[in-house]
Amino acid sequence: MSAPLIEIKDLAFSYNTRPILRSVNMTMPRGKVIAIMGGSGSGKTTLLRLIGGEIKPTAGYVKVADQVVHKLSRNDLFKLRRKMGMLFQFGALFTDLSVFDNVAFQIREHTNLPESMIRDLVLMKLHAVGLRGAYHLMPAQLSGGMARRVALARSIALDPMLIMYDEPFTGLDPISLSVIGSLIRRLTDALGMTSIVVTHDVQESLKIVDYVYFLADGVIAAHGTPQEVKDSVTPFVHQFVHGEEDGPVPFHYPAEAYQEDLRLENHFA
Numbered sequence: 001m002s003a004p005l006i007e008i009k010d011l012a013f014s015y016n017t018r019p020i021l022r023s024v025n026m027t028m029p030r031g032k033v034i035a036i037m038g039g040s041g042s043g044k045t046t047l048l049r050l051i052g053g054e055i056k057p058t059a060g061y062v063k064v065a066d067q068v069v070h071k072l073s074r075n076d077l078f079k080l081r082r083k084m085g086m087l088f089q090f091g092a093l094f095t096d097l098s099v100f101d102n103v104a105f106q107i108r109e110h111t112n113l114p115e116s117m118i119r120d121l122v123l124m125k126l127h128a129v130g131l132r133g134a135y136h137l138m139p140a141q142l143s144g145g146m147a148r149r150v151a152l153a154r155s156i157a158l159d160p161m162l163i164m165y166d167e168p169f170t171g172l173d174p175i176s177l178s179v180i181g182s183l184i185r186r187l188t189d190a191l192g193m194t195s196i197v198v199t200h201d202v203q204e205s206l207k208i209v210d211y212v213y214f215l216a217d218g219v220i221a222a223h224g225t226p227q228e229v230k231d232s233v234t235p236f237v238h239q240f241v242h243g244e245e246d247g248p249v250p251f252h253y254p255a256e257a258y259q260e261d262l263r264l265e266n267h268f269a
């Protein structure tokens with residue numbers, strides 16, 4: 001079996017003194033689509049930022065392609081990042097550039113390819129997301145779903161080995177949502193990439209992913225294949241898959257006992 005693309009070992013991270021991740025362990029093989037789920041504020045985006053080397057762990061490490069990310073020099077980190085697509089504000093295109101130039105931007109920035117070759121590459125990437133015919137449009141002329149597809153074409157422009165998507169399905173109508181879902185799956189397979197999808201959309205992601213990790217209380221609380229997740233009787237996983245409001249992931253933000261707050265009413269005055 002080939003070495004995993006990503007290995008995360010005893011990873012911990014705090015914002016100032018507030019621990020967000022306590023001890024996270026994960027393995028992500030090449031060529032797979034992996035979902036990371038968890039309650040709001042559980043540290044999913046923080047985990048993506050640690051994988052991308054934007055922030056450094058307080059303990060443990062993330063290895064990408066056998067390199068410990070936080071130990072890389074600036075130059076090597078920059079080189080590694082060129083092989084990672086990060087779709088954090090999914091759909092955030094340059095508003096004053098056409099669809100074509102948005103996709104070409106990365107290639108022009110990072111290579112010295114002649115314009116004729118850039119043109120072929122851009123059209124190929126746009127074709128892959130079904131938008132070759134929209135190359136001349138401006139971002140303001142696109143629907144939300146189309147804008148995300150252009151962002152996707154831009155992120156695969158340099159043939160990355162890894163793409164990280166933060167909430168790719170948010171705010172989309174059901175059809176655009178399944179278009180984006182199946183594009184993530186198809187591009188991962190066709191280009192031999194690995195995709196990490198942070199999402200709250202359990203039903204859509206279970207259709208397209210190979211493996212799911214659930215993050216809670218700073219650790220991986222559960223993990224499994226979509227089938228294992230669907231069949232799980234673990235209360236935490238059950239709450240997620242069935243969209244129950246309350247359960248191990250509480251509806252209420254931690255608070256003093258209600259009586260205490262009532263007694264302290266002067267504090268709120």
Ligand SMILES: Nc1ncnc2c1ncn2[C@@H]1O[C@H](COP(=O)(O)OP(=O)(O)OP(=O)(O)O)[C@@H](O)[C@H]1O
Nearest residue numbers: 015016020038039040041042043044045046047198
């Ligand atoms: N730059 C920062 N400085 C301090 N605290 C932060 C910072 N960024 C995030 N946090 C806090 O860290 C915690 C984890 O945030 P993160 O964005 O990783 O969660 P998440 O699981 O992606 O949440 P959501 O699903 O709501 O997007 C949150 O409580 C957040 O308030």
